Amino acid sequence: MTERSAPNDPHPTSRFEPGQVVTVFRSRLATTGATPGVPDGYPEMADRMVELGTSMPGFVDFKTFTADDGERLAVITFADEQSQLAWRRQNEHALAQEAGRQRFYDEYSLQVCTCDRVSTFDR
Numbered sequence: 232m233t234e235r236s237a238p239n240d241p242h243p244t245s246r247f248e249p250g251q252v253v254t255v256f257r258s259r260l261a262t263t264g265a266t267p268g269v270p271d272g273y274p275e276m277a278d279r280m281v282e283l284g285t286s287m288p289g290f291v292d293f294k295t296f297t298a299d300d301g302e303r304l305a306v307i308t309f310a311d312e313q314s315q316l317a318w319r320r321q322n323e324h325a326l327a328q329e330a331g332r333q334r335f336y337d338e339y340s341l342q343v344c345t346c347d348r349v350s351t352f353d354r
Contacts, residue, residue: 247291247308247346247351248346248349249346249349250311250346251309251310251311251346252308252310252311252343252344252345252346253308253343253344254307254308254341254342254343255304255305255341256304256305256307256339256341257304257339257340258302258303258305258331258336258338258339258340259301259303259337259338259339260273260301260335260336261337268301270335272335279327280324280327281293283321283323283324284307284324287314287317287318287321289310289311289313289318290310290314290318291308291309291310292306292308293305293306293307308346312345
């Protein structure tokens with residue numbers, strides 16, 4: 232499994248609070264492109280979305296994981312529903328969403344949840 236995250240914080244659990252909005256994005260990349268399993272243009276688009284998303288007001292956390300079978304999971308946290316909706320509707324992100332449906336993903340699912348409770352442990 233590979234992992235990618237932003238920003239770097241030695242104690243990431245300290246950022247989580249009830250009321251935050253968490254988006255769970257599960258996907259499989261399209262099987263086309265010069266690099267097996269990576270559609271042409273996807274890495275650049277993904278890097279731009281990380282840059283843009285992490286600069287949005289209300290951004291809290293972002294992390295991605297890739298399973299051995301190729302399924303990808305991104306967990307994105309915003310401070311509240313308005314911040315998450317602003318990200319969802321951001322113009323460049325909306326264009327990337329369309330490109331994802333047209334070129335980058337074979338499949339995806341999205342769950343948007345409001346956090347009811349937080350429990351943490353830090354050593």
